[in-house]
Amino acid sequence: MEKILSIDNISKEFGGKTVVNHISFEVYKGEIMGILGPNGAGKSTTIRSIMGIIYPDSGRILFHNHNSKGIPINKIGYLPEERGLYKNVKVMDVLLYLADLKCYPKDKAKKRILEYLEKFNLKGKEKVKIEELSKGMAQKVQFIASILHEPELLILDEPFSGLDPVSQDVFKEEIREIAKGGTSVLLSAHQMNLVEALCNRIFLINEGKKVVYGRLEEIKESFANFKCTINGNNGYNVDFTLFPSVERVESVDDNKVIYFKKGASVNEFLQKLSKDIDIKELHIDRISLHDIFVKIAKGGMNND
Numbered sequence: 557m558e559k560i561l562s563i564d565n566i567s568k569e570f571g572g573k574t575v576v577n578h579i580s581f582e583v584y585k586g587e588i589m590g591i592l593g594p595n596g597a598g599k600s601t602t603i604r605s606i607m608g609i610i611y612p613d614s615g616r617i618l619f620h621n622h623n624s625k626g627i628p629i630n631k632i633g634y635l636p637e638e639r640g641l642y643k644n645v646k647v648m649d650v651l652l653y654l655a656d657l658k659c660y661p662k663d664k665a666k667k668r669i670l671e672y673l674e675k676f677n678l679k680g681k682e683k684v685k686i687e688e689l690s691k692g693m694a695q696k697v698q699f700i701a702s703i704l705h706e707p708e709l710l711i712l713d714e715p716f717s718g719l720d721p722v723s724q725d726v727f728k729e730e731i732r733e734i735a736k737g738g739t740s741v742l743l744s745a746h747q748m749n750l751v752e753a754l755c756n757r758i759f760l761i762n763e764g765k766k767v768v769y770g771r772l773e774e775i776k777e778s779f780a781n782f783k784c785t786i787n788g789n790n791g792y793n794v795d796f797t798l799f800p801s802v803e804r805v806e807s808v809d810d811n812k813v814i815y816f817k818k819g820a821s822v823n824e825f826l827q828k829l830s831k832d833i834d835i836k837e838l839h840i841d842r843i844s845l846h847d848i849f850v851k852i853a854k855g856g857m858n859n860d
């Protein structure tokens with residue numbers, strides 16, 4: 557697969573504190589790559605480095621074979637974490653202006669703006685000023701600005717935050733379509749269900765360092781743990797942590813969520829369950845990306 561972007565061993569310090577620490581990853585043509593991590597992990601710093609808003613202290617960033625100030629920014633679309641468009645300008649005017657900055661032809665831009673406004677349920681809003689839009693509507697306009705010029709690489713820093721579930725789905729479908737069309741997407745997001753639904757590969761960062769990098773299925777397999785959720789009236793007198801196969805247990809109301817150790821036999825656990833345990837419902841599931849993320853963020857850095 558064609559490599560579009562290489563992040564090669566970059567580091568960045570702010571005021572003596574290393575916030576990005578020797579990280580490397582690649583983005584390939586037409587893939588959706590997720591960059592994930594807890595608050596303050598270094599995601600936006602990495603993204604801002606790609607966009608040339610800040611420069612890493614060491615390492616290099618290559619877009620095709622261009623680096624640093626030589627990166628043709630008009631081939632990249634960017635939705636920054638901090639939103640904001642010119643407030644007292646009309647939607648159409650601001651979008652045409654931004655397309656012009658990317659050297660995109662005006663007639664094509666106008667056509668695409670009208671199509672996208674319709675797609676994002678903003679039909680007829682082209683003459684409305686940005687300040688008259690709701691926060692979610694303005695976010696849709698900013699998203700349109702990032703994709704309007706048909707970028708080769710689209711970088712989205714938390715595109716779903718502040719959106720209602722319907723709008724999240726619209727964004728999700730559009731991101732999928734864009735990637736199908738051959739654009740590479742680098743996506744930072746906290747909504748693990750959306751990341752799981754969208755991303756081919758992920759880079760998980762914590763305290764500036766790589767934790768996990770690779771294909772989502774492979775990562776899930778490498779954490780190949782299961783969890784068992786038992787709904788029933790089991791109170792505190794049932795201690796599932798006494799089972800050797802159990803790593804930890806979470807209790808939420810009448811649910812006990814039992815996380816198994818890697819390689820543990822779920823069958824053996826089920827066979828050993830006492831008849832006295834109250835079972836109204838029982839599910840066995842693979843742990844989700846959300847579970848993996850929480851485990852890593854809480855300090856379980858290794859997948860063993």
Ligand SMILES: Nc1ncnc2c1ncn2[C@@H]1O[C@H](COP(=O)(O)OP(=O)(O)OP(=O)(O)O)[C@@H](O)[C@H]1O
Pocket residue numbers: 570571575593594595596597598599600601602637
């Ligand atoms: N311009 C700056 N000056 C000083 N410190 C900064 C600056 N930008 C970021 N940092 C620090 O770098 C660290 C990483 O921040 P960054 O914004 O990259 O995290 P993030 O992973 O995007 O977090 P979030 O999920 O909260 O958006 C944080 O400790 C932050 O305080």
